Structures are given as structure tokens and as C-alpha cells.
Amino acid sequence: MTRRRVAQRLAPRLAQLAALFTFAACTGESTPATDATTPLSTAALETPVSPPASAFAGTESCASCHAEQSSAWRASTHGNAGGIPGSRSNNVRVIAPFNGAPIRFADATVIPRQNAGRYEFVVQREGERDTSYAVTGVIGGGHMQGGGTQGFVTNWMDGSVRFLPFDWSKDSRTWFCNTGTRTNAGWQPVTRSMRLADCGDWPPMRILGDEPRFSNCQSCHGSNISVRFDDTKKQWRTDIASFAVNCESCHGPAARHVQLMKQGSTSADIGLVALATLSKDESVATCMGCHALKTRLTSGYTPGAQLTDFYSVALSQLGDTPFTPDGRTRTFAYQEGHYASDCYRNGGMTCASCHDPHSQGYRTVTGEPIPGRVDDRQCTSCHASKRENVSLHTKHPAKSTGSNCVSCHMPYEQQHELGRAIRYGRSDHTIAIPRAALDSSLGLVGSCRSCHATMSVQELEAQTRRWWGTLKPHEPAVAGILAARGNSDVATATSQLLHPTSRNAMAQVAGMAEWLDRFAQPRMESVPATLEAQLTQLADSPDLDVQALALATLHYTRGHDRGVRRTLEQHLEQAPRQSALRRRWAMVLGGLGDAAREAGNTAAAVAAYRAALQVIPNAAPLLVNLGLAHAAVGDMPSALSAYRASLQSDPRQPLAEVNVGVALEQGGDLEGARGAYERAISLDPTLALPYLNIGTTLLRSERAAEARPWLEQALARDPGLATAHFQLALVFVQSGELAKAEQSVKRSLALDAANGEAVKLLEALREARR
Structure with missing residues (x-):
């Protein structure tokens, strides 16, 4: 039987299936969003300063003067x-x-x-x-x-x-x-x-x-x-x-330093920041540029720039809750548990207190090298009283594993998000007190069970109490989050979750994030009596992330109140780093909008996006997301208005043009949609979506032969587009190339096994082959 006759016999079955097939145009992805009415600030955002490429000299320029450090680095894990x-x-x-x-x-x-x-x-x-x-x-x-x-x-x-x-x-x-x-x-x-x-x-x-x-x-x-x-x-x-990871990743750009040293300069200005002179927070931030989960605020960061101008560390807790209330890793994270450690918050511990920055070997707080992480001197160089009678404190034999400081206070915990099939444990940098029952309730193995796996949690908890009695209580902000678990009363939970006087910024953010997730609604008329006062006090925090989250929460829930509005405006006027604060504030509100949009709550999404646009008027990504919220409920005129406002703010957005095309296409303007897709291609020919959408439009118009090269172009740019593979299969069906159609639909199902239409098409093709 010829290929054409097979296609003809299959045609009735495919015609039945065609009514089920959808050819929906694909929208462009976007980043967090909002919309403006009366701006809280009309000041232009400052562009944070980052060293240019010409400011970097390269690692080889360091070795001639710093041979010892260079040699240590080359043998290190960074090197x-x-x-x-x-x-x-x-x-x-x-x-x-x-x-x-x-x-x-x-x-x-x-x-x-x-x-x-x-x-x-x-x-x-x-x-x-x-x-x-x-x-x-x-x-x-x-x-x-x-x-x-x-x-x-x-x-x-x-x-x-x-x-x-x-x-x-x-x-x-x-x-x-x-x-x-x-x-x-x-x-x-x-x-x-x-x-x-x-x-x-x-x-x-x-x-x-x-x-x-x-x-x-x-x-x-x-x-x-x-x-x-x-x-x-x-x-x-x-x-x-x-x-x-080279020298300038930590020390910043060195070209000027190299030039000054070659000239024999004796000035106090050496052309480079001496890392040993940094404050505790500045020193830790040098490492957290890589060793922390970070939320991106703006582009352009290079080493030597101020990390907090480009990224937020604490706000990575929003939405995903990667940490437990006391700062330990709940899903997947790095070493930012350091920020929750009592040794950092109430002491002077930096990363370099225990780790040699060049060799990555271990050392005491005074810089004395030690053999490894189980050498107790990295802890007892600060906690000298624990050195005298080790067993008195540990309740384990002095030379046993149970008497190593890190065994109890810095155990390895498998990163939960990765599962347990591949070993990938990381040391707990919160330096927490072992609490078997709490650890288990938080989904952690904990230090006790990591060694005593055959003992029950109850047995371990009882033994802990017998040996040490009443354990040191948690810091109030942490204790409040733990107490709020399962508490549905908003007034009680508010007092438990919001702690303006705490010195634990990570816990303050975690508490506010939980309150936002559980209780916040736009334009709340009835709120706990203490809410505004607590959030206003939190907005006075020296920590930018705490400030921004408090102000965003006030804005979202009570921004319609004139008194609250004045409070928000005053904080912006008084903020010494207004741009860094506004970026965080808008990011929080945009994230609320994204979460509401994904949950199908368009009204809340639009309210959040509009609030964010009051903080950063005409922010292009926020306007795109506002358009997507309108489009989700079929309000294409409002969606188009938002997309076009975004493009007016920043014309070089191919994904925004894709979204314009989708909105026009759904409104029946196929010619206008084609123009938008072609503008997207002219801006970024590497983007697959406009090719896919043009091919989709042609296929829907029964112009399969014309659709084929567009779909192939889309797949050449992104072979992971399951929709493109499926629609190319339909093209091959219409041309009678059934073997190719079957291959394409299999590729589609390999990427998206839940596509019921593709399953039906594959069954029909196999039936035809039989």
C-alpha cells in the first residue's frame, strides 16, 4: 500500500482526533511584575556600580608577589x-x-x-x-x-x-x-x-x-x-x-593594584580592598556571593561590587521555604545557615574563622592550621571552657566520634530536595544544639540519629534530657515560628511570627514570609491590632531584606489606608539606599503576584502587581506579568495594554513581543500577531517561541506545508519543546509521512507523557501501520 493510500485510510480517524487537538500559541516566560497608579516614588533607580572587565588582571598576575598564597590556592578545592x-x-x-x-x-x-x-x-x-x-x-x-x-x-x-x-x-x-x-x-x-x-x-x-x-x-x-x-x-x-574559583573572585578586580605595585607605590591606597580589614558582615558577604541561595535584584554583578545591591540572600526564603525556622537546610541550600548561627549573630564568627581562604584547609580562630574538620580546636579556640574536660560536656568518651564538636553541632545532612539515592550531605552551618524530637518534627535526621540510628526519637530525646536537663531556649523569633505551627488564629499567629526586636534577620524574614503566605490578602480591612505597629517597627530594621519585606507586607495588605500610605512614603524618603530597598520591595510584591496568578487568583495577582508598580513605576518585567494575569482570565485588551506599556518602557524584549502576538491572535488579529512574532525574531533570532507560534498559526489555518519550516526552526533552537514535536507530527500526517509522524509524536511524549492528544495520535498511527 502506498504512503498516500495509508494516509487516506487514516484520514477519518485523524479527522476525529483533529477536533481534540489544540494549537495554542505559547506565551513568553517572564520575571516578577506590577502596575502603577500613584507612584510611591518617582526617583529614578540608581544603577549599582560593578567593576568593568578591564579592571581585572587575572590570577597569573598575583603569583609573582604572593607565591605562598598562590601555591596554597592551586592545591585547594577553589583552585x-x-x-x-x-x-x-x-x-x-x-x-x-x-x-x-x-x-x-x-x-x-x-x-x-x-x-x-x-x-x-x-x-x-x-x-x-x-x-x-x-x-x-x-x-x-x-x-x-x-x-x-x-x-x-x-x-x-x-x-x-x-x-x-x-x-x-x-x-x-x-x-x-x-x-x-x-x-x-x-x-x-x-x-x-x-x-x-x-x-x-x-x-x-x-x-x-x-x-x-x-x-x-x-x-x-x-x-x-x-x-x-x-x-x-x-x-x-x-x-x-x-x-x-580564582583570586579575583574573592579579592575583586586587581588591575589597579598590580599597576601600583609595579610602580613601587608606597601609598596607603593599594588599589585593592584588604579583606582582613572587612567587618564581620562584609567578610561573610564575600563568601556568600557563591555560598548562599540568592534572589537576583538586577543584572551586572561582578566580584568587587556590593553584593546586596545585586542580590538578596534572606529573601530566598519567600515561597520555597528552603530553611527550617532555626535556619537549617530543609530542601537544598549552601552555607547561609551561618547567618542563623549564634556564633555569628552574637559573636564574631566569619567564614575565615574556621576556613583558610587560600588553601581551604581548617584553622583556629587565631589562624593556626589544624588537620581537619574533626579537630576540636576550631571550636575550642573560642569556647575554651569546653576544652578542659571534654566528656563532662559531651557525655561521650573523650576520644570517640561522639566527643567531636562537629559530630553534634555541625552534622552532615543529606540535601533533602536531592533524595537519598546519591550521597550529597553538607555540614550544618547553623551550629545548632542537638534536639532529637524537634529535628525529627522538622524532617531532619539530626546529629543524634545520624549516629544512633537504631534508637527511637523518644529514646534519644529522653537521654538528652537526662544528660543536659533543660536545653537552651530558642531565640524568640525562632521560638515564635515553631509555636505558630498549626495555629490558625491570625491574632495569635501575628504576635508569634513578627518579632521587631530580634537580632536574627533570617528568622524575622522567615516569620514575615510565613505570615504573608498564610494570612495576607490585598486591601485587608480587618487585621490584628498589633500588625501595623509591628510591621512599621520591622521596617526600621538595619537589614535591607527585613525592611523591604515589612514594607511590602504593609503595602499589600493596608496600602489603601492613608496613614499607612504616608508611612510607606516616609520610609522611602528616609532610606539611605532607596534603590536597593525599592528593588527588594517590588520583588516581594511581584512574587506575591506570581504566586496568586499560578493559583488562579487573578484579582490578588493584579493587586500585587499594581502595588509593585507603585514602588518601581513602568518596570518592564512587572508590566509583562500584569498582562499575563489579565490574559489568564481572557481580558485581552488589558493584557495588550500592559504588554505595550512594558515595550514602551523597554523596547528590547522579545518575550514581551511574543505575548503581544498571543494576545492579538486570541483576539482574531492574525496579521498583527504575525508582525509581533517577527519583531521578536528580529530582536532575538535564538528564541524558539515566535517560530513555534508562527508555525502553530499556519497549522491551525490548514497550511501545514508552510508551517513545517517554522516548527523545524523552533526545534532547532529548543529541541525540548514537546508542543513543537507534536505539531510537527501533525504536519507529517498531512503530508503522508507517517513514519516521521510517529517519530515526532514519540519525541513529544518523551518530553510530555501527559499529553492525551499525543497518546491518541500515536495509537492512530500504530493502527494505520498495522
Whole structure:
């Protein structure tokens, strides 16, 4: 039977299915949003200062004068954090086996191999050509005691550098992938029962560098990483000084320092900030640029800039609650538990109090080197009284593991979001007191059960009480959050969650974040009597994140009240760093809008976005999200108005043009929609969505032959678009290319197994083949 006759016999079945198929245009992603009526401030936002590329001298310029520090750094985990495999100038030890032994998935075989000195992964799938991905960078070297891994990146066709989904676990000696965005099973070893598309980073989509257009890991896996769109070449440009963490990552730009030293300058100005002279907060912030979860406020950060102008650390707690009330890691985090530690809040502990910044070895508070993390001197150099009779304090034999300070106060805890299949434990930097019952109630293993796994929580808690009696109470802000669990009375919970006099900024943010999540509504008429006073007092905090969250909460819930409005205006007028405060404030409100929009509460979303636009009028990303909120309920005129206002504020937004096209198309203006999609392509030809939407429009108009090249162009830019694979399958059906149609619909289902229309089409195609 000819291909045409098969297609003709299949036509009635496909006609029935066609009524079920949807050809919805895809909207562009966006970043947090709002809308303006009467602005709280009309002052222009200041652009934070960041050192230019010319200010950096490179690591090699440091070695001639600082030989000892340079040598220590080269042997350290920072010096060996990554590199280019096979490169003499920036080599790295590859611990994963690139020996040709296959990594077998259910639907693919991946060959890690070396080919003419080049490391690569070759992906083989039935009925498809082999595809090779060159490894252009190695991330990590399995250095960490709690579980070491190594990952790999490749140069992508659009100029970005993307993570490959094939990672190696040194401890498990196995290949694994992160299933987070697909099956949500965490990190899983690759097995024959796992599909390639179960890996969340397949096809490669997560980039190296901090660009919100893409899923990304910010700019921590290397030095001085920048990603920007080149308007001349019409593609992305990624610059990476090194895959290692180099000197200037911590010390900042050194070109001026090098110049002054070469000139023999004897001035007190050495052209570089001496890190040893920094305050406690400044010193910790130097490390938290990479060792903390961060929320991006604006673009352009490079080492040497003020971190808090570009990022917020504490506000990463909003929405996701990555930490427990006392600051320990609940999902996945880094070392920002340090901020919740009593040793930091009420003492002088910085990262360098325990870690040598050059060798990454351990040391005492006075700088004396010690062999490793289990040497108690890193703690007893401050807590001298615990040194005299160790067993009196620990209740364990002096030379036992149970008497090591870190065993009880800094235990390794598996990162919960990653699951337990691949070992990846990280030390608890809150330096908490062991509390077996509390730890268990928070979903943590805790230090007691990590050693005494056969004992019940009740037994461990009872033993703790027998040995130490009543434990030190939590700081009030932490105790309040714990007490508020399960409390539905808003007045009582308000007094428990809001603590203006606390010195624990992380807990203050956590408490306000929980209040927002559980109780906040726009324009609340009835609120607890103490709410406004407590939030106003919190807005006077010296911490920018606490200030911003308090003001945003007041604004969202009571911003319609004239007295509250005056309070908000006064705080902006008096703020010494108004721009940094406004960015945080608007980000909180935009996040509330996003959460409400995702929950289908359009009225609350619009209210939050409009409030945020009162803080930063005409903010382009906020206007886009406001448009999406209107579009979600079919209010296309309002959506178009918001999108166009966004483009007026910033004309170089291809995703906003995509959203304009979708709104016009849904209003029946196909010609106008096509124009918007083409404007998006002219702004950024690497963006897949406008190609997809043009192809979708043509397919809906029964112009399948014309749709095909547009859909193929979309997939060339983003092979992870399940919708594009599905619609290309429909194109092939209409042209009678049923084998290609079946292959395309299988690709679609591999990426989106829940697409019922694709399932029906595949069944129909298989029926025709039979």
C-alpha cells in the first residue's frame, strides 16, 4: 500500500482526533511584575556600580608577589573547582570514566568517550542520527567529604554554555541525573528503566551564568562569568575567566593594584580592598556571593561590587521555604545557615574563622592550621571552657566520634530536595544544639540519629534530657515560628511570627514570609491590632531584606489606608539606599503576584502587581506579568495594554513581543500577531517561541506545508519543546509521512507523557501501520 493510500485510510480517524487537538500559541516566560497608579516614588533607580572587565588582571598576575598564597590556592578545592579538559592553560582532573562504556537509558544509549583528545558524550537513539556533545568545561572534582560530584558543560549553538544532564558521583561511582523538573525524584542513578527525558536538563537547557531568560546556576561555577545578548551578532555571548574559583573572585578586580605595585607605590591606597580589614558582615558577604541561595535584584554583578545591591540572600526564603525556622537546610541550600548561627549573630564568627581562604584547609580562630574538620580546636579556640574536660560536656568518651564538636553541632545532612539515592550531605552551618524530637518534627535526621540510628526519637530525646536537663531556649523569633505551627488564629499567629526586636534577620524574614503566605490578602480591612505597629517597627530594621519585606507586607495588605500610605512614603524618603530597598520591595510584591496568578487568583495577582508598580513605576518585567494575569482570565485588551506599556518602557524584549502576538491572535488579529512574532525574531533570532507560534498559526489555518519550516526552526533552537514535536507530527500526517509522524509524536511524549492528544495520535498511527 502506498504512503498516500495509508494516509487516506487514516484520514477519518485523524479527522476525529483533529477536533481534540489544540494549537495554542505559547506565551513568553517572564520575571516578577506590577502596575502603577500613584507612584510611591518617582526617583529614578540608581544603577549599582560593578567593576568593568578591564579592571581585572587575572590570577597569573598575583603569583609573582604572593607565591605562598598562590601555591596554597592551586592545591585547594577553589583552585581545582573546574577547568577545560585537555587544556594546558586551564586543565582539570576528570574523575568520571570517559572510556566508551555506555550509559544505558530505557530509550537511549549515551557513550562518554575521548575522541582525538576531546571529551564528549555521544547520544544514540533508535531511528535517529547519533548526536555528539563536546565537553567544553568540567564543574567540580568530587572534592566534598559529604559527597563529591562532577558535572559537565557544552557550548550551545546560541552562544550560551549549558549543563549536560550526565553527572558523575565519586562516592557512588555511578552516572546520575537530576530529575527535578520532570519526575521530581531528585538525583537518581541512570538505569535501564529511566528515560533520557526523565533527566530535568535534557535537552540541555540550564546555562552557566546569571541570565533570567534561562534556567541557570547563576555565576558561581567559575570566575567572572557573564552572559549577555550581543545585538550585533544576534546571539548570546558567554565570557568565563576560569572554571576555577580564582583570586579575583574573592579579592575583586586587581588591575589597579598590580599597576601600583609595579610602580613601587608606597601609598596607603593599594588599589585593592584588604579583606582582613572587612567587618564581620562584609567578610561573610564575600563568601556568600557563591555560598548562599540568592534572589537576583538586577543584572551586572561582578566580584568587587556590593553584593546586596545585586542580590538578596534572606529573601530566598519567600515561597520555597528552603530553611527550617532555626535556619537549617530543609530542601537544598549552601552555607547561609551561618547567618542563623549564634556564633555569628552574637559573636564574631566569619567564614575565615574556621576556613583558610587560600588553601581551604581548617584553622583556629587565631589562624593556626589544624588537620581537619574533626579537630576540636576550631571550636575550642573560642569556647575554651569546653576544652578542659571534654566528656563532662559531651557525655561521650573523650576520644570517640561522639566527643567531636562537629559530630553534634555541625552534622552532615543529606540535601533533602536531592533524595537519598546519591550521597550529597553538607555540614550544618547553623551550629545548632542537638534536639532529637524537634529535628525529627522538622524532617531532619539530626546529629543524634545520624549516629544512633537504631534508637527511637523518644529514646534519644529522653537521654538528652537526662544528660543536659533543660536545653537552651530558642531565640524568640525562632521560638515564635515553631509555636505558630498549626495555629490558625491570625491574632495569635501575628504576635508569634513578627518579632521587631530580634537580632536574627533570617528568622524575622522567615516569620514575615510565613505570615504573608498564610494570612495576607490585598486591601485587608480587618487585621490584628498589633500588625501595623509591628510591621512599621520591622521596617526600621538595619537589614535591607527585613525592611523591604515589612514594607511590602504593609503595602499589600493596608496600602489603601492613608496613614499607612504616608508611612510607606516616609520610609522611602528616609532610606539611605532607596534603590536597593525599592528593588527588594517590588520583588516581594511581584512574587506575591506570581504566586496568586499560578493559583488562579487573578484579582490578588493584579493587586500585587499594581502595588509593585507603585514602588518601581513602568518596570518592564512587572508590566509583562500584569498582562499575563489579565490574559489568564481572557481580558485581552488589558493584557495588550500592559504588554505595550512594558515595550514602551523597554523596547528590547522579545518575550514581551511574543505575548503581544498571543494576545492579538486570541483576539482574531492574525496579521498583527504575525508582525509581533517577527519583531521578536528580529530582536532575538535564538528564541524558539515566535517560530513555534508562527508555525502553530499556519497549522491551525490548514497550511501545514508552510508551517513545517517554522516548527523545524523552533526545534532547532529548543529541541525540548514537546508542543513543537507534536505539531510537527501533525504536519507529517498531512503530508503522508507517517513514519516521521510517529517519530515526532514519540519525541513529544518523551518530553510530555501527559499529553492525551499525543497518546491518541500515536495509537492512530500504530493502527494505520498495522
